[in-house]
Amino acid sequence: MTVDKNNFFRKATLQICGHLEIEDAMQALLRFLREVMPVTTIFLQDYDYGYNAMRSIAYANQTECGKLDLLTPLSKVAQETAGDVPTHQDVFLFEDPQAFSVSREMLKFHNIEATSLIAMLIRSKEILLGSLVFITKGEQKFKDEHLKLLLLLKEPLAIAVSNTLKHREILKLKDVCADDNRYLHGELRRLSGDEIIGANFGLKDVMENVQLVAALDSPVLLLGETGVGKDVIANSIHYSSSRSKGPFVSVNCGAIPDTLIDSELFGHEKGAFTGALTQKRGRFERANKGTIFLDEIGELPPHAQVRMLSVLQNKEIERVGGSRPIQVDVRIIAATHRNLEEMIRSGQFREDLWFRINVFPVMIPPLRQRREDIPALVNHFIERKSKELKLWTSSKLAIDAIDRLIAYRWPGNVRELENVVERALILNKDGLLKFDQFIAAQQEKKPPALLGHENEPVNLDEIIAMHIQKVLKMTNGKVHGEEGAAELMGINPSTLRNRMNKLGIPFGRNAM
Secondary structure, three states: OOOOHHHHHHHHHHHHHOOOOHHHHHHHHHHHHOOOOOOOEEEEEEEEOOOOEEEEEEEEEOOOEEEEEEEEEOOHHHHHHHHOOOOOOOEEEEOOHHHOHHHHHHHHHHOOOOOEEEEEEEEEOOEEEEEEEEEEOOOOOOOHHHHHHHHOOHHHHHHHHHHHHHHHHHHHHHHHHHHHHHHHHHHHHHHHHOOOOOOOOOOHHHHHHHHHHHOOOOOEEEEOOOOOOHHHHHHHHHHOOOOOOOOEEEEEHHHOOOOOHHHHHHOEOOOOOOOOOOOEOOHHHHOOOEEEEEEOHHHOOHHHHHHHHHHHHHOEEOOEOOOOOEEOOEEEEEEEOOOHHHHHHOOOOOHHHHHHHOOEEEEOOOHHHOHHHHHHHHHHHHHHHHHHOOOOOOOEEOOOHHHHHHHOOOOOHHHHHHHHHHHHHHHOOOOEEOOHHHHHHHHOOOOHHHOOOOOOOOOHHHHHHHHHHHHHHHOOOOOOOOOOHHHHHOOOHHHHHHHHHHHOOOOOHHHO
16 A cells, blocks of 8 residues: 555654643554554663663553553563664564564563564654554564564654653653652751740740630731741741742742832733742742731831732732733731831731731740740750750759850740850850850849849839839729720820730730
């Protein structure tokens, strides 16, 4: 039968390129080829030098097709033959497959009968990608004219196989990345979510609030001084919620330049501005189905506050330079050490955004107000930092070390304590951690008038808090109105509430 080569090439190429999966393309090609040659099965395979075995990648016959990842062990003789690939020839006709060691062992392994076969080496830029094996059984056999026809399809088949192998590599890398992501999430949860030091003592009230709000999707606002561990509490909320299997994306709003904040949070389209060479997903898109932690939200510039409000209201974003809204399912946890209500009065923060994020505020007390947690925190940091610094010798605390640490005010809170422990471990020479060189100077800075009252606070915020609490006891918790705490103290009720909110003093009669 005479075959029009141009027409054959065009139709065969349509079959090869008309399917996304290689096994479907192989089956479509097989059904087309049966009109001109007696092919019954096609295999895609590759010689794996690492295992000295033939790896089957895909197969197709008239009734079925599928992916494979199957290694066929080869004898020593077959290994030498399979590994010795000729550079001058791409297609081979085997009129007697049993006479060739590789084909004999492959056919036996797959339990396939064959009266003849054609093997086509698939190359891309002189790199051998694998081989396609065309098999026939029965009375008919392949002839030289069939070999010549298949040789016409060398380039489209090489493209199809190359794309398949690259796609498989991407899928493997995706699985590896997913596995790494699960591991890193586990490590992050272990370090920040599961180990809340002070959960049963100084942070007991905070953790009770965490358990209340974690099961919901309501926005949470974490309040507290710098270094108190707002990021740790945010992690705990996320990993205690139904979104724990989703991403946890942390953003320090104060660390991103104003000109880049929109791009970082919401992404940008290609060509949106100078340097935008590709499309970029923002942090909100990356946090889809999970949680985004907006640390230092008070540092957001006005234009970003407007876009943030739109996200909270409509659950959608627009990339910079884009016009299509993108739906996002994100739980927002915000944090700040600043007084946002004062920022609203000064025009630095939007009041409507404040109402949106202040659904469930959680005040995290400074370390000086939960000194009972210091021993456990010190022990935790010694263990963790010793591993990070690869210090195999154990370090012990001097007899009065904890007393010194408890007596210190810790203006930098837990973060300062962590740094102090790390520095002590680095400089430790005799095996005893004393911390003298770090906190002795600060401990000696007490005002002379208060030296006779060791239990009396010297920090201004603590003194103010004690005074407010005393007045609130006198008024049975009443803040506003006649004979309320604000009237007795001679200040505006809203000013008093702002001060109480900053100091973590609860409102209302039931709070007393």
